[in-house]
Amino acid sequence: MSISIPRVTEKKRWLIISHAFNMDGRAASLTITDKIPYFLNAGIEPIVLSAITGVKDHRFPHYQYLAWGPAAFRFDFRHWVANKYGRGFIYKLFTRIVSILLAPLIGLEKLALGYSSQWSWAVPAFINGLRIIRAGKIDLIYSTGGAWSAHLAGLWLKRVTGLPLIVEVHDPLVIRKDPNDQGFEKPKNRDARFRHYLENQLTHFSDKVWWFTDGALHYAKVRNANLNTPKNAHGFVVTPGAQPPGSLSNNRAHQYTDKLNLCHFGSLANDRSLSTILRALIPLFQKYPEARDLIRVHAYGAPLDSLSVDAIEKFGFSDVLLAHGRLEIDPLTGKSGRQRVAEKMQEADVLILLHGNDEWCAEYIPSKFYDYLWTGRPIWGITHRNPQLDQMLLDRGAYLSAEGDSEGIAMGLERIWLDWQAKQLIEPIWKPIGVDQAVSTILTHMQVR
Template identity: 75%
Template sequence: MKVEIPNAIEKKRWLILSHAFNMDGRAASLTITDKIPYFLESGIQPIVFSAITGSKDERFPHQQFLAWGPAAFRFDFRHWVANKYGRGSLYKALTRTVSILLAPLIAIEKLLLGYSSQWSWSLPAFIRGYFLIRSGKVDVIYSTGSAWSAHLAGVWLKRATGLPLISEVHDPLVIRKNPTDQGFERPKNRDARFRHYLESQLCKYSDYVWWFTGGALHYAKVRNPNLNTANNAVGFVVMPGANPPGEVREVSQHQYGEHLNLCHFGSLANDRSLSIILRAATELFKKYPEARKCLRVHAYGAPLDSLTVESIQNNGYSDVLIAHGRLERDSVTGMSGRERVAQKMREADVLILLHGNDEWCAEYIPSKFYDYLWSGRPIWGITHRNPQLDQMLLDRKSYLSADGYEEEIAMALERIWLDWKQKRLLQPILQPIGVDQAVHSILSHITQSRLIS
């Protein structure tokens, strides 16, 4: 549907800086690419700068740049080869050769700077953007994460040209350590120290800047009291939402099979680990031995974390937890990786949403949550200190546990098991959050500001 906004947009030509763009299934890409149709319908004429890691968009000018630093070049080159030739023997030979050749330069880059690998993409983005702006082809600069190189290029372009800058911060740039830490302490890690500085620059030079949760905006305001004051950035919250991949389907009657299939999609780490599910499974099997033959935990989209691997080995759970890896485009059916993921979500009995256990969870909602809402399947959220996420899960009739409370997690798994046996798993309330509301919020803010003549 067309996004209605209060006033017509007069400054239509937007330079969108996004390191990840048109990368199949990548959250950082979907957050911006899903907005594009609504921007186009609203009269915006996008010009996109991105890395070479995604496919080129033919609907509008889209320029792709290699990063200039060796670490980012290696990262981008790997994705480019995978997209062009697949991940077979040629991929392994080329990427291994490039890694060996670049290793000394990467070591020097890390020693001298210590920044995350994608930082150097800001250099070509700034230079090409500067000349494009000077030629009179851009009205507004729009930087979007998650790689902070896009925001750095955006700040540079704002300061060099004076054009309006709007910034979309995906993940908090400043990572707090505990509930009492407000993020004022100067980090020891050089990349974290630079991100701390970059947040202050966005709050100073952006015309508008938004975060994805109320918690993230709150702590950004605490650290940057100039936010929402005269002549500084206006900060607000936008829920990114997600568009359904392909056609929107009606939720059909769920088919129960011989296995209780719990499915997790997305990245894993030791602080966001499926090992907590396996520990709960151990307790379930003690109480209900027959569950051992029925429970299956499926992991899609990422390698298993070390804690999960250790739990599988120690408990002999290689048949309980099945790692499927990343779902890529299927050359036989023509389905994209994103469409294949959506299909697997709809087939699940219950979708696992792991939030993590770090303090930054108070400022973060997993992007996969918005995709889950389109599936029509019940969600089991294991969350950490985020009332906003908890309420959204409860509003949609989900299973909910708190990370770190193992007895509570075990009880939730037992409830899921009993519900499944009786074929009465929770019927979720279908309230997906689309991208149209995000675009409406963004455009409603900026059409009432100094960005529009």
């Protein structure tokens, strides 16, 4: 369905501040880069400030800057070398030398400040953003992240220049500990304490600010009363959606093979671990011994977490869980990492969506979910305290389990196994969420025509 996007006729020159921009396959990058074509069609004239970690965009002015702190410099340098030379010998040599040289400075930086590594990128973003603004080339500042350094730079520019500031918060800045924690208590961790302060400043000084889930907006409003009034910042929700990954635009018919392939894409951690799936395989294999040779779990996009590694060793599942790592651009075919990921998604029998088990799941929806919706494959969501995500899954047809409910997860896996054997896996309802609706929501809230 085509979404109507308002046309921008005033305040068209936007300074977009995004640490991650044009980074192949990175969620923090795709969230903004996927919007760019729609912004251009709406009449917006962007100037982008980013780190050197992505590919330079030549459709509009795009300035890339190194961070000034040693930890962020090391991070950015690694990605720059990978983009330029690949991840072979040169990458390993250069990055190892730089890591050794910077190690003492990184230690001092952590000891003195204790902030996350990307904080220092705010400094060159602010200095160069101010230069561009004073040249009279900007009507509005738009910070998006991802790395909170983009928001810090945007806030500084707002305070100095008085230009309108709109803010896109990808993940909650304040991380609550449990359902009773509203996020009022000042954290002891210095980075968390600064993010707490930054959220308060953004809600007071930005002209528009939005989050990606109902839960994130709810708790931000609890902490920041001004979001409940028409004055100052106005908070709302934008569902980010996704462009069809790898140019997918329709639902391709699924082909059953001789294996049940359960595929996970994206990052893994001990609070979002494939060990959850491996443990559920134990009772299934006991009940259906033949399943041991027919089920395969595939992990794409990230190293395995330590709990998954331990489970593989404990259960002898080295042939069951196959870790493929990150899919980068293929120099032989020219396919981007995103295109290769899309192909692997459509080859899956079932896509695994691990939500996690932390309290912040109530405010977070994995960005990979929106890519999954374009593939036409059934999703097995293992979710935690997020009614919005549960409803989105159920509305489209999905297998749904609750994180921490080992019996329910085992039952969900058994249902998938039986459906696959009968060649009757759930046929999901084709309801992908595009980026056009996100852009329309943003521009409508800004009341531009």
